[in-house]
Structure formats: C-alpha cells, structure tokens
Amino acid sequence: MVTHDILDDAARQAPPGDTAEGDDLAPPARAAAPRGGIVNAASRKTQIVVVGGGAGGLELVRRLGAKFGRKHHDIILVDQNRTHIWKPLLHEVAAGSLDANLDEVGYRGHCYRWGYRFFQGSLEGIDRENKRIHLAPVQDEDGSELIAGHSIRYDILAIAVGSISNDFGVPGVKEHCIYLDSREQADRFRTKLLNHCLRVSRAMMTNPDADETVKVAIVGAGATGVELAAELYNAAAALRHYGLEVFDESRLDVTLLEAGPRILPALPERLSKAAKHELGRLGVEVRENTQVVEARPRVLETGDGNVIEADLMVWAAGVKGAPFLSGLGLDTTPRNQILVKDTLQTVTDDSIFALGDCASFTPEGTTIPIPPRAQAAHQMANVVFDNIVRMLKGKRLKSFVYQDKGSLISLSRFSTVGSLMGNLVGGSLAVEGRLARLIYTSLYRLHLLGIHGWMKGTFLMLIGRVNRIVRPKLKLH
Structure with a gap:
C-alpha cells in the first residue's frame, strides 16, 4: 500500500x-x-x-x-x-x-x-x-x-x-432482486423497466388481443417502496408520448409486499390507510402481513407458501x-x-x-x-x-438533540401524505394534498441550500423549474 x-x-x-x-x-x-x-x-x-x-x-x-x-x-x-x-x-x-x-x-x-x-x-x-x-x-x-x-x-x-439495503439473510435476494442504494442501481432498474415496457408494447402491436403486462414486485412498504410504486404509474402513463403508443399504465402490474400489519408504519394509521387507498386506485396490489422467505429468478416465495411472479423484483425492506x-x-x-x-x-x-x-x-x-x-x-x-x-477551540462539545420534523410520502403527482411536527408538540399534524406536496418539495430545496449555500442553491431551484418545462418528462436512455 x-x-x-x-x-x-x-x-x-x-x-x-x-x-x-x-x-x-x-x-x-x-x-x-x-x-x-x-x-x-x-x-x-x-x-x-x-x-x-x-x-x-x-x-x-x-x-x-x-x-x-x-x-x-x-x-x-x-x-x-x-x-x-x-x-x-x-x-x-x-x-x-x-x-x-x-x-x-x-x-x-x-x-x-x-x-x-x-x-x-x-x-x-x-x-x-x-x-x-x-x-x-x-x-x-x-x-x-x-x-x-x-x-x-x-x-x-x-x-x-x-x-445499504438489509436483505435480512433471505435466500436469493442478493442474486435476484434490485436494490435502490445508488444511482447505478437506479439506472439499472430503469433500463430493465424500459426493456420490459418495449417488449410488451411490441407484443401488443403484433397482437392487439395479447394480455401482456410488466410485472413488478416491491418488497418493503416504507417510504422507498410506496413512492416507487406510485412513481411507476406516473412514468407508465407518459410512455405513450415517447414512442410506445400502445403502452399505458394498464399494462403495469405492481405488487407491494409488507411483512408488517400495515404500510408506512412511521405514519399515523389514518394516513397509512389513505396512502393504501390511493395506491389501490392506481392499480397497485398491496399485500400486508406478507413475508418473503426466498427469491428465485422472477419469483418471490412468501411465508404462507404463495408464489409471486415478477419481471422485476425490488428489495426495499430496510437498511443497515x-x-x-x-x-x-x-x-x-x-x-x-x-x-x-x-x-x-x-x-x-x-x-x-x-x-x-x-x-x-x-x-x-x-x-x-x-x-x-x-x-x-x-x-x-x-x-x-x-x-x-x-x-x-478547546471548548466543550454540544449534545445532539434530534428534532423530529415528521414524515412525508410522495405518491408522485397523484398525492402526498404525511405528518408534521413529530414529537415537538407532543403529537403530530396530519397533512395531505397540495400542502403536503409543497412541504415535500421544500425538503429537497433545503437540501440544495445545505450543500450549495443560499446563492447557488436558489439559482438551482430556478433552473429546476425551467427544466421541468423544457426537458422531457421521462429519461429514456
């Protein structure tokens, strides 16, 4: 060395x-x-x-x-x-x-x-x-x-x-599931997703009566799993404008698996139910109290003996x-x-x-x-x-006191739910809809200010708004 x-x-x-x-x-x-x-x-x-x-x-x-x-x-x-x-x-x-x-x-x-x-x-x-x-x-x-x-x-x-993602030692997860810990992994998932969408679109053009879908299974219904499920339907709805004329969100089959009794356990139960209802409207099949015990090529086996087939399998069940x-x-x-x-x-x-x-x-x-x-x-x-x-400076160090600001979950353009204030006032303030979306967006803006400072961070926010207008809605390469 x-x-x-x-x-x-x-x-x-x-x-x-x-x-x-x-x-x-x-x-x-x-x-x-x-x-x-x-x-x-x-x-x-x-x-x-x-x-x-x-x-x-x-x-x-x-x-x-x-x-x-x-x-x-x-x-x-x-x-x-x-x-x-x-x-x-x-x-x-x-x-x-x-x-x-x-x-x-x-x-x-x-x-x-x-x-x-x-x-x-x-x-x-x-x-x-x-x-x-x-x-x-x-x-x-x-x-x-x-x-x-x-x-x-x-x-x-x-x-x-x-x-990094925690697979909890479940057999086959490392070999057959995709994590979303890095940009490289996210890019890999997007490439595979687009390839399967192209496959289905081509099959539908060849045979309009074909019952072809892109099957995606997401393990873990925390923030990442729920947000990905909703974002997939947003992307699928836009693909018809980018060369896949016969493909739309109806050709997407997403299953969200949660080992616990409900999705989004960090949120109040009312908001968890609201998010589950919105996902159901989009077409997501939510399975709670469902533990995955093994992953095989294009197959997830659950603890109750059921088998879930999927073209793409994402593991978002926890971190370590x-x-x-x-x-x-x-x-x-x-x-x-x-x-x-x-x-x-x-x-x-x-x-x-x-x-x-x-x-x-x-x-x-x-x-x-x-x-x-x-x-x-x-x-x-x-x-x-x-x-x-x-x-x-040789001064006494200060203690870290965590201030829980609450949690917000974005269901893409469809909805946003969350709770604010956390433990600051002995409870939480539930928010939904446009207000929640505005606050969710502000979190990323605060991140930009934190890593770039006020001047450049503000300019990047303005550039981001322009990009949303002039750039394509989807990245297809």
Whole structure:
C-alpha cells in the first residue's frame, strides 16, 4: 500500500481539487500527531477528513470548507463515487421521472467552489494509533487498477457513509432482486423497466388481443417502496408520448409486499390507510402481513407458501450499515452501525465522529435509536460541524438533540401524505394534498441550500423549474 500524507499547499503547489492519488513518491516523514490531540496550526495544517459524500457528509464538508478555507486547515472529502445525488430521489431516477445528470453534484467542481479537496476511494480500514485511514484500490470496469491503495492522515475524522439495503439473510435476494442504494442501481432498474415496457408494447402491436403486462414486485412498504410504486404509474402513463403508443399504465402490474400489519408504519394509521387507498386506485396490489422467505429468478416465495411472479423484483425492506463498518475497530451494532455518544463522537475514539445512517445514537431515557432519515443526517451534520469548531477551540462539545420534523410520502403527482411536527408538540399534524406536496418539495430545496449555500442553491431551484418545462418528462436512455 502506498502511503500518502496530505501536504500543505505551500509544499504541494497544487490548485484546490487536485490530489496525490497518482503520486508514487512518499513525502518526507514527519512526527505523528499526539494521540487524540489537535495539531498546532503553526506546525502544519489541521487535517479534517470526511468519508462519505451523502446528504450529511457533503453538507458537513461544505460548511467546513466555507468556515476554515485552506490557510490553516486541510478539509478532505473521500467518496467511492465521483458525484452525489440525494438518496430520497433515487425512486424517481429508477422510474425515469428524474434525469440524474441534471441533479447530481460533481465532487471535484463542488470542492473547488468550497475550498476542500476530494479523493475518490473506498474506506478499507482505520489506523487509530497513527491517525490514518486506508483506502482500497480504485479499479476500472474491467478490473484494472486505476489508483493504488493508499492512506490519508487525519487529525479529526468524520464517517458519513450512509447505509445499504438489509436483505435480512433471505435466500436469493442478493442474486435476484434490485436494490435502490445508488444511482447505478437506479439506472439499472430503469433500463430493465424500459426493456420490459418495449417488449410488451411490441407484443401488443403484433397482437392487439395479447394480455401482456410488466410485472413488478416491491418488497418493503416504507417510504422507498410506496413512492416507487406510485412513481411507476406516473412514468407508465407518459410512455405513450415517447414512442410506445400502445403502452399505458394498464399494462403495469405492481405488487407491494409488507411483512408488517400495515404500510408506512412511521405514519399515523389514518394516513397509512389513505396512502393504501390511493395506491389501490392506481392499480397497485398491496399485500400486508406478507413475508418473503426466498427469491428465485422472477419469483418471490412468501411465508404462507404463495408464489409471486415478477419481471422485476425490488428489495426495499430496510437498511443497515455496510459490512466493512464492523471491521474498522469501532464499536458497532448488529446492523453494522457505529455507536456514537451524544456529541456524535464514536464511543471508541473521541477524534472520530459518525453521522447519518451509518451512526447509531440512542437518546438518554429512550430505547429506540434515531431513525435513518435524511432529516437526521442534516441535523447531525450541523452538530458535528459545531463540535469540530468547538474542539479546535478547546471548548466543550454540544449534545445532539434530534428534532423530529415528521414524515412525508410522495405518491408522485397523484398525492402526498404525511405528518408534521413529530414529537415537538407532543403529537403530530396530519397533512395531505397540495400542502403536503409543497412541504415535500421544500425538503429537497433545503437540501440544495445545505450543500450549495443560499446563492447557488436558489439559482438551482430556478433552473429546476425551467427544466421541468423544457426537458422531457421521462429519461429514456
């Protein structure tokens, strides 16, 4: 493994955004930082490394870059991808309702704007003794090595790598179901969906009396599963305008499976029933109290012995931390989430923070950890930023207090349901229809402001409105 110590700008003479990933020469050796301490800015730059460029990580690194600049601090973002897209939008990317090329954020351009540096790579290990993270080699699609495995030193480390789908060990799920954890997976689903729609359209043109449908089975009726089911009907209704003249939503057969007693368990029962009713109107077959016990090619077997056939099978039944998190030498939960204190420092090492879906924090006096939601990642990013600033100033760190803002579920253009305020006033305020849709849309706008700042974020909102008018309604390639 090549060791790369990130050098000061004066030594590197490199513009923001450049990295030493391709360097073959190791830099001069330097004394290790004191264990658990912060390096004196007079001796070298304080190096703050954020691993994971999701909603929480990207907002954190943006604020750190804006706060400190590059004079006395070196802010570094590490992510295995080159671009960021807001995870709650992946169901729209999968259905073709959203062109990810218009909404994704390139890390290299973003880092140039906000004064941090970007390294592409996947976290492989942490050397807490010497305060270094180890990154796995970056490989091309054909398996050839593009960037050798290397290490980056840190004075403060923040881990924000998000979560992955939890298959709960159900046989065949990994091999035969599609997850929606990344843009690549969403793109894969969209391609397969369009291919099956084309197959059905062609069959109907050849034989108008043919009873052909595209069968989609979605396992898990949380936010992702419900929103995807509704978005599929929105996309199917528009396909006739894009070359598939004989295809419409009547040729779509969607089955939504939920192991629990009702869909959307995070919402009040009344709203859950309203969402189920709306899905039924669209044509979605909702099966509650139905547990999948095995997945086979184009087949799901349920606990009651029934078999559900499907051309496409999506697994959205829950999330967990990536397996590598349990091998970093940090205390984790059975679901591979990193245990953190109320300051969001890991219980193992005070110089390492964790936030977002990969972190597990249970408030004092409760037994339920903070749920893995975008709003939790946003709030955690704010507290980690404040605590890093406080740590550098030698001040006492603040505690994280989760403010439940409620939950909103978008049923595409058909409806939006949700509850606001959460536990803030001892209850919840149910909202539906246009008001709920307006608030749902505002959540993404707040995300844009968080990662881009007020000026650019506002311009991107305006550009988004223009794109909805001038761009095609579906992405078909």
